[in-house]
Amino acid sequence: MFRPAGYYSDSEEDSDYSDYGYGEPKTRSRVNAQPAPKPVESNDDLLYQATTEGNLSEVRRIVEMDRYLLNGCLRHGWPVLLLACNEAQYEIVKFLLEEKRVDVNQQSGLKTALMAACESSRSSDQVLKVVELLLEFGAVINCKDSYGTTPLMSAITNGHTEVVKLMLDQASLEATDNEGLTPLFHAVNNNQPEIVQMLLKAGVITDNVNRRGFTPKQEAEFRAYSEVAALLPNEVDFFNVPREYLNYAFYQDISQGRKESEMPGYYQEIGLLLYGMYSEQHLEVFAKEGINLLQFLTLNDENLKRLGFILPFERKKILYGLLKFHRQPWNRNCLKKFGKDRSLDSYDLLELLSNHLKQLTVMQASLLYIGQMMSPAEIKDDFDQQLVICQNKINQFKQIVSSFNQELEHIDSVTVSSPVLHIDATRTKAERFFLWKQPFLCIIGAITTAKVVHCIFRKLYK
Template identity: 35%
Template sequence: MAQFRPAGFSDEDSDSDDYGFFEKPIRTYIPAQNEKKKMENRLQDAILNGNLKEVEDIITYDLHNGVNVKLDSGWTPLMHACFHAQEDIVKILLNKGADPNLHADSMTSAMAACSNSNANDSTIYNIISLLIEKGCLLNIGDKFGQTPLMRAISNGRTAVVQLFLDKNVNVEMRDQQGWTAIFWAVHHNQPNIVEILIQHGARLKEVDRSGRTPLEIANLQDYQDVLTIIKKHLNIKDDLDKDKYIFSHVASWHDFYPGLKNGQRLADCADKYLSGMDLRTFLLLEEKDMIDLGVDMPYERQRLRQGLRNFHMRGWKLNAVAGLYTKKTNEYSVIDCLTTLGTHLYQMYILEATLQYTLREYNRIQNQIKYEPPDSPLINRFKAAAKKFQTNINSIRKEIKILRNLLTKVSKSNPQPADLIKEKTAKDIAVSYVKEIVVVCTAALLVYNAKNFVVNLLRK
C-alpha cells in the first residue's frame, strides 16, 4: 500500500502513486533507545558540520551500513546532507546505497537540496547532478504540490533550473493553488528564469485557482523586468491602457505564503502550529520560537523564515504610502480620507514590526561589519536601505498632516447634522439656566406691570 499520496491525486491503493513514490523495504539497525537518540544527534551534528569521517564511521559501525535509516526527525541522513548542502557527504551516502527517492512528510532529497537558500549555486548544482545520476524522481510534488523545480526557482537557482529543463521535467505541473513553474518565477521576481521557462514552452495565459495570470501577479508586485519579458511574448504594447492589465487585488499575507488556499488560516502553513498568534508576534518569529511551537521539520522552519524575510523586504509603492498626497487635488471624499487613514494605521503597525526585525538582524551582524571600510558596498547598501525606510516614514507623516488639515477644514465649514444628539457641556447647562431665569424674571415683570395697569384703570 502506498505510504503517501500528494494532494489532489487519487486515493486508489497501489504500490506506487501518481508521482512515482514507492516505499522500498528499508534496512535499518535499531539500537537501544538512549543510544539511538545519542547516535542520531551525533550523526545530524556531523552532517551539519561537514565532518565526513565521523559520518562514515557512524554509518559503517553504528548503523552497520544502514544508510537509509530514518532518524528521529523522519528524514534520512541523505536528506539532511542535501538540505545542508554537504556535497562530499551526499556523494559518500549515495555510494553506500542511499536511496534518493525516500521521503519524509512528502519531502525528497532533491526537494531538500533545492530548499537551501544559503549555499552557493555550484554546490547545489553538483548535489542535484549526483541525485539525478542515482535516479531521483523530478516530476513529483510535496504535500503542497510543489516540485523540486519550483523550489529551485524560489531560491533563484538558474543553473539548477536549466539542469531540470535539460532532463525534460514537466513545467506545467501545478501545486495546490494552481501555480505552475512560471507563476513561481514571476512571484519571486526571477526574470532570467522566466525567460528560460518561456523558451521551454511554459504557458503564459494559464490562470491559477484565484483566476490570476502570471501577468497579473507581476503587475501586483510591480516587477518591471518580468513585466517587460511577459509583455514581449504576449505582444502587449506599453502604450496600451495600463488599467486594462492591472490586477485589482489587495495584497495580503497569502501573497507572501504561496501554497495556501483562499480561506485557509495562517496557522495552516505549519500544520496549525501558529493558531491564535497575533500578526506582530508572527512577523518577529525566530528559529527557536518555531522549535518551541513544535515546527520540527527543518524545511518548514526555513520556509517560514524565508517568507517572513520576503514580507519585511517587500517594497512599498508611493501611492500606497502617500495615497492622498499623490492625487494632487483639493477634492477628497470622506470615504477617501477614512480609507487612507485605516490603511496608514495598518502600515504603521507593520512598519513597527519591520523596524524591530531589521534592528534584530542588524545586531546579529555587527561583528561582521565592524571592520568594513566606510565606502564598502555593504555599508552603502545599509545607508540606502535606511534612507528608503526614512522616506516611507516621512511619506506617512505628510499624509497624516494632510488628513489633519482636511479634518479641521471639514469641521469648520460643514454645519452639524440636524439630528445630531450629543451630551451638553457645563457651559451649555449654565447658559440654559440663565435663559430660564431671564424668562421667569421677564414673565414676573410683565405680570407685575399688568397688575398695576389694571389697578390704575379701575381707580379711574
C-alpha cells in the first residue's frame, strides 16, 4: 500500500488518512478544554439594539449611564438621533429632543436627522409623525448631503407622499443633486404619479433637462411610465430673453427709456439682483412681463403670485432678497465721480448724469417699499424730521441742476453748429469763454486790419 509523500509511520492506527490520503482526518480529543468566553455587549451595541426595537426605557437607562452616546456616533455609523429617525421611533426621537436637548440639525457626514427620517423604510404614517416633530423643533429642510440629495428628494424616492405634501410649501423644488436631478426627476424616475401631480400643482418647472439631455416627460417616456408621462405637459416654445435684460449696449440704456421722455428701465440690473437671490433662473418671467428696475424693487407677495410664482419658497427667496436690499443704508460712494484734474467729454457727462439718475430710481423704490410696509401715520411720526431734511436736500439739488443747466446753455451758445466732443474741466469759465471767442476775434481783427491797409493805400495813391 502506498503512503502519502513524507509520511513515515507504518502504523495504520496512527494515520490520520485513509487510502491514498483522501480520508477524513481523525478527531483528537482535548484534555480539560475550556468553553469560549461569552462576548460582553458594549453600551453602543445595547443602545443600537434598544433604538431599533423602540425600547425607550432601555435607551433612557443607557444614555443616563453614558452621556457621550448622545452626540457621538455609534459603532454602526450614526448618532442615536439619526438612527431613531431612520427607524421612525417617535417616542425616542421626542425624548432626545425634548429631554436631552439634542440638536435637531445634528449631522453625520452631511446627513441630518430629517434626511434620515425621509430615507426610512418604515410606514409613511410613522415617518410623517417623526418629520412633523423634527420640523416643529426647527429642522432645516433645504440642505443637501454629500450626494446633493435633499430631504424632499429622499421622501419622494421612498414614496412618503404625506411627507412630501407637508414639506412642499417650504422646500426648494428647483434644487438639483449631484446628477443634476430635481425633485420632479426623482418622482418620475421612481414612477410616483401622485407625487408628480402634486409637484405640477405646486408650479414646478417642467422644461429643464438632466445630464442625459432629457426633460422629465422624455425621461418618463423612455422608461415607459405612461401614467406619469401623460401628466407632464408637452414641450413649450423657447423664449429668448431680450438683449436689454442681459447687458448695456447703447447709451440710451442709461439715459432714457423706450421713448426719449421716459425714465430708463435699467432692466440689466434685474438679472444681477436675481443672481444674488439664487433665483437667476426666473429672469425669463420678468422679461416676458417687461418689468423694469423700479417695479422689481417694489414687488410684494401678491405681485409675485400674479407673475406666476406659485411656490411659496421661491417667492420668499425673492422677497427676502428685496428686504435685504432696502435695509442697506445708502452711501454717497454709490455716485460716480471724476477727478477735478480729469478732462471730460460729452459721454463722461452723460454717464455721470445717468448714474445719478439710477441712484434716484433706487431711492424712489426704497421709499415706495417703505410706504408699502408702513401705514401713513407711522411714516409721518417716524420720518417727519427726515422728510424735512430730504426736502431741503432736494431744493439744494434743484439749484445745482439749475446752475449746471445754465452752464450747458452757455457752452451751447458759444459752440459751433457741430456738437462739442471735448470739454476741458481744468479751465475756468472765463478761459473757456475766451477760447471759444478767440477764433472769432482773430477773424474780426484780420478784416479790420485789411480795411485799414486798404484805406491807407487809397490815400497814398489817390
